Amino acid sequence: MMRLGEFLGELKTFLKEDQIILDREGMAHFSYDATERQFMPQVVVLPNNTEEVSKIMRCAWKYEVPVTPQGGRTGLSGGGLPVKGGTVLSLLRFKRIIEIDEKNMIAVVEPGVISKDLQEALKAHNLFFPPDPSSTVESTIGGNVAENAGYTRAVKYGVTRDYVRGLEAVLPDGEIIHPGGKNAKNVAGYDLVSLLTGSEGTLAVITKIIFKLLPRPAIRRTIIVYLNNLPRAADIVLRVFQAGIVPCAIELLDNVTINAVADYINTPLRRDAEALVLIEVDGHLEKTVNAEAREIIPLCESVHGVVEVKLALDEEEANRFWTIRREALPALKALGKDHFEADVVVPHYELPFLVKFIGELEHGDAIKIATFGHAGDGNLHVTILYRRRNFTELDEAYRLLETVYRRTIEMGGSLTGEHGVGITVKDYLPLQIEETEMALMKRIKTAFDPKGILNPGKIFVD
Amino acid sequence: MMRLGEFLGELKTFLKEDQIILDREGMAHFSYDATERQFMPQVVVLPNNTEEVSKIMRCAWKYEVPVTPQGGRTGLSGGGLPVKGGTVLSLLRFKRIIEIDEKNMIAVVEPGVISKDLQEALKAHNLFFPPDPSSTVESTIGGNVAENAGYTRAVKYGVTRDYVRGLEAVLPDGEIIHPGGKNAKNVAGYDLVSLLTGSEGTLAVITKIIFKLLPRPAIRRTIIVYLNNLPRAADIVLRVFQAGIVPCAIELLDNVTINAVADYINTPLRRDAEALVLIEVDGHLEKTVNAEAREIIPLCESVHGVVEVKLALDEEEANRFWTIRREALPALKALGKDHFEADVVVPHYELPFLVKFIGELEHGDAIKIATFGHAGDGNLHVTILYRRRNFTELDEAYRLLETVYRRTIEMGGSLTGEHGVGITVKDYLPLQIEETEMALMKRIKTAFDPKGILNPGKIFVD
Secondary structure, eight states: OOOHHHHHHHHTTTSOGGGEEOSHHHHHTTSBOTTOOBOOOSEEEOOSSHHHHHHHHHHHHHHTOOEEEESSSOOSSOTTSOTTOSEEEEOTTOOOEEEEETTTTEEEEOTTSBHHHHHHHHHTTTEEOOOOOTTTTTOBHHHHHHHTOOOTTHHHHOOGGGGEEEEEEEOTTSOEEOOBOSOSOOOSSSOHHHHHTTSTTSSOEEEEEEEEOEEOOOEEEEEEEEESOGGGHHHHHHHHHHTTOOOSEEEEEEHHHHHHHHHHSOOOOOTTOSEEEEEEEEESOHHHHHHHHHHHHHHHHTSTTEEEEEEOSSHHHHHHHHHHHHTHHHHHHTTOOEEEEEBOBOOGGGHHHHHHHHHTOOOOTTOEEEEEEEGGGTEEEEEEEEOTTOHHHHHHHHHHHHHHHHHHHHTTOBSBSSSOOTTTTTTTHHHHSOHHHHHHHHHHHHHHOTTOOBSTTSSSOO | OOOHHHHHHHHTTTSOGGGEEOSHHHHHTTSBOTTOOBOOOSEEEOOSSHHHHHHHHHHHHHHTOOEEEESSSOOSSOTTSOTTOSEEEEOTTOOOEEEEETTTTEEEEOTTSBHHHHHHHHHTTTEEOOOOOTTTTTOBHHHHHHHTOOOTTHHHHOOGGGGEEEEEEEOTTSOEEOOBOSOSOOOSSSOHHHHHTTSTTSSOEEEEEEEEOEEOOOEEEEEEEEESOGGGHHHHHHHHHHTTOOOSEEEEEEHHHHHHHHHHSOOOOOTTOSEEEEEEEEESOHHHHHHHHHHHHHHHHTSTTEEEEEEOSSHHHHHHHHHHHHTHHHHHHTTOOEEEEEBOBOOGGGHHHHHHHHHTOOOOTTOEEEEEEEGGGTEEEEEEEEOTTOHHHHHHHHHHHHHHHHHHHHTTOBSBSSSOOTTTTGGGHHHHSOHHHHHHHHHHHHHHOTTOOBSTTSSSOO
16 A cells, blocks of 8 residues: 655655655646656656665655656657656656766766767767667657667667666665676676666666767768669668668658658658668768668669669768658658557568558548658557547557557567557557466566566556 | 476376486486586486477476576586486477578577587578687587677677577476567567576576577688787777777787697797787678778787787688687697686776786796687686696685686676676675675576576576
């Protein structure tokens, strides 16, 4: 039984007044995220350091108060929302870049640092942290780690987990652990670092992150490809990989998305194309990167169904190509409807076939489905646009979502590639994960959090 | 209480006679590994498929019989040794390369496949599985996954875990799970794939592995560098990285190792050098790789203490350079002594300083310490040569080992980078891992294996 009054009383013995928010207006700010759903907490706490987080957790443990760790609230699965009430533990004050260790190519960062600020800070050191969310302006590093975020560069550089070398984290009972470190390799005991990364704030509160960095690639070349045959986009991916080239991005937009972007921003676009593929290569030597780009162009041209291949002439044109991709979701949102965004992933060669399947789904005229995503990773963002208040459309949107999920599983895919399970996917997770495996995950959850106070209501169906 | 008689009786109802070994001579073959320690099992079982593994685990669970999964017995931490008796579960019959999926660049492999055989099979498809153990001739893929093996290419390509996308595994109670799959990204629930990889056979028996592959690099260039100042090797690593180049290998040998190799094989070597550094770059375009190699040479020449830099003229010379590195451990073993091999890892810039510290340790004349390792990863193999039957030397060797371990921890390092904890490191693990964290790892172990029957006696001090 939650004893909120005693919890609040004890909080006040070690937190300052401005660290505890209890008024409705103040709390409302922490009640929603990019899923556009809202859950009001009963209190919001804003600790300044790890010791305070530890004390808060000790109190929450003692008085059985649900705790939802929260970052920049740009999440797309509701991971930071206090669905069971209790307290939001906001990490927005954990804003320090503690260390940039050039010699070992390591950054030590607090979870509340904005992704973009870290990128900027690293530029001065000629270092590079590859995972770069579309929402860099607001998203926090802690959220990126909690959700194991991916983004456009994953095809070459991998996901967030590939860059987390060490953590400081507070367990649900308030104990502090320090798994991993600055080392490139480490097999001393179980890999708690990998387990905590992507655990969606359900196992521990991450209070410090040690990241591996890379030398900053100096050069990039961007290529845009239009096709009148969607599944043939799979062949582009295949031929590029077979040539021994690993681009840093291979993105795909379908015809609905192309047209939404064309309506939304003023940029020349082939509205009649069935698909648009964006390919980028990067590296540290100009001649190398140019050689790769020059190799990709004829490979693309030789693919049946390709109608245009264009290399960006300069940085400005490359940015214009990327704007098309970056504005895809805003353009779709601007259509003024509600939407589901399924974050499905399939083996990369299957992706254009999944896009085609989705494009051919039958549905009422009021509903639109747009798909775009990370073709090189097989990761698709299926955006089903409907009106929530129209129950026929809502029913149909749910039916379509489940159809997409079921087809994904049939193709050997996964229901979420980078957004997380949170509350948006958890009801569908049994489609993918066997009962034995879910039971095992619950036992792991219990090993960390026997009282179930940390981020309850996420991942697992109650 | 173990009920071995009943266990054996039930095994005989579903295994053939040649799948159960009970004679001492037959079992002896499964009683040792590369640690040169020996533990006799009470029975050895050789299942042919996952269903048989599941049935064996069900029986072991019922009759509380310790089960030690085992591969090619090339392990360096004793992970595959039946230290608590019971049964060895050998996976040597799991020999199938089930699928090489070119379009998705995926291999599906059974754990008993020899690493070298997988490499050979992939060549025909122009595909590449980067983790390549020195012991490819005998080591099995399952063991590589269980220990999260690293090897020389980790500096560019990462460790085994970075290539494991999915698993089939049998839990201690016989249930079968299938975490992950062929997908490049997956955040559906906790990352059981990463957790099982490197868990040293203590959480589940891995029966199938889904690997990510890369396009095969066509070209490599190898550079050998001699120094008369050991710590300056750190600057070589730093300058190469700072130039934006990520070599596929940066290896380091100290003077003792150089001389041991010079005595062991007939190859020209600078016996007076304090350090030898081997650098390799690879890629798919000849001009790119050549350009990187040409950039590295003057960078190395500009480092103080460097006495020679030489680019291998051809493949034959490159192989000769690599022979020096590959024969390091055999050359040291040929000195005819017993040895401890510490597999320590520190942030990469620290590594030459750790080597220097070790080189300056005081010890009796009868003892020799040789160090070599993966400089680009900060991973060192410290080889302490002594005679086990001479108690003075044995005592001193233990003292030196602990000194190396303590210094590693002071430098922010880890006691094992790629060999695993097993039985060789477990007594020292509390130097590195806090009590809270060890307790958490034990709770994870219990979440998988509440009866403690799977690979008991490993990682954790009893």
